[in-house]
Amino acid sequence: MFDLIKLTDRTFYFDMPTKIGVYKIDDKRVFIIDTGISEKSAKRVLKTLGEMGLEVDFILNTHSHTDHAGGNKYICEATGCKAYTAEVEDVLIEFSDVEATLVYGGFPCRDFRKKFMNTPSCKTYNIAEAPLPKGTEIFPLYGHTAHMIGIKTPDDVYFIADVVNSKDTLDKVKICYVYDIDTQLETLEKLKELDGKLCVPAHAEVTENISTLAEENIKNLLEIREEILKILREKPLTAEELTANLCRNFGLKLDLMGLVMITSTVKSHLSSLRHKGIIDWVMEDFTWYWKIAEE
Numbered sequence: 001m002f003d004l005i006k007l008t009d010r011t012f013y014f015d016m017p018t019k020i021g022v023y024k025i026d027d028k029r030v031f032i033i034d035t036g037i038s039e040k041s042a043k044r045v046l047k048t049l050g051e052m053g054l055e056v057d058f059i060l061n062t063h064s065h066t067d068h069a070g071g072n073k074y075i076c077e078a079t080g081c082k083a084y085t086a087e088v089e090d091v092l093i094e095f096s097d098v099e100a101t102l103v104y105g106g107f108p109c110r111d112f113r114k115k116f117m118n119t120p121s122c123k124t125y126n127i128a129e130a131p132l133p134k135g136t137e138i139f140p141l142y143g144h145t146a147h148m149i150g151i152k153t154p155d156d157v158y159f160i161a162d163v164v165n166s167k168d169t170l171d172k173v174k175i176c177y178v179y180d181i182d183t184q185l186e187t188l189e190k191l192k193e194l195d196g197k198l199c200v201p202a203h204a205e206v207t208e209n210i211s212t213l214a215e216e217n218i219k220n221l222l223e224i225r226e227e228i229l230k231i232l233r234e235k236p237l238t239a240e241e242l243t244a245n246l247c248r249n250f251g252l253k254l255d256l257m258g259l260v261m262i263t264s265t266v267k268s269h270l271s272s273l274r275h276k277g278i279i280d281w282v283m284e285d286f287t288w289y290w291k292i293a294e295e
């Protein structure tokens with residue numbers, strides 16, 4: 001069973017690989033923030049809350065990834081509650097094939113959709129319609145996905161989803177999934193303004209000192225950018241060849257899912273560098289190569 005950790009009188013979280021937030025609306029009802037990766041984890045959450053005499057009134061999803069919305073279908077069907085999230089993310093939770101297409105770049109091959117990119121389809125409503133208790137705030141955390149959001153509970157706890165990775169993850173995984181690099185960098189800069197507030201990242205320790213971790217994540221993105229440029233200075237490469245070089249240089253160990261996610265993130269880095277005029281491309285023999293832009 002996962003521990004339910006108390007942060008304030010009304011705000012709790014389940015200490016799981018992807019944390020689930022719990023806010024007590026009153027003595028009987030809670031809203032939860034995200035639903036975990038699967039039916040199995042969702043069942044455990046409902047069981048624990050049930051034993052405490054608590055019912056889920058509604059779900060707020062920070063974004064569409066399977067480890068955050070994988071339990072939506074089970075919880076919605078078991079309790080009759082509704083799930084809410086930002087626009088775009090709502091569509092991706094309902095149609096997880098689209099999410100997988102976004103990362104894979106075509107009709108998604110089932111071999112890479114094992115644990116992730118496989119959210120059970122669940123109708124999810126726009127956050128503007130959510131019956132939020134007074135004092136709840138929703139704020140944008142765009143970059144990791146197109147429209148990821150953060151949630152501040154009325155008693156000032158900030159659930160900040162996947163905007164930061166832990167130092168351990170940055171060291172081990174190195175190239176963590178990001179959809180839009182420049183927007184992610186802007187979001188990380190803004191995140192520093194939450195320093196001193198109680199922040200709950202989904203995959204890192206709860207902290208009141210988020211700026212240190214935000215800075216580590218910025219440093220990581222800039223380091224990947226520098227490594228890409230170092231490799232491309234040697235010769236033009238395709239996105240896949242560049243990804244292989246990066247993985248070798250960083251000494252990564254990957255499965256197919258990891259490789260697809262990293263290739264997608266490397267392509268996002270390439271778009272960012274291209275939009276800044278730092279790199280250029282050439283098409284030769286029906287192959288798309290990336291190279292350093294000429295002065």
Ligand SMILES: [Zn+2]
Nearest residue numbers: 063065144162
């Ligand atoms: Zn995510």
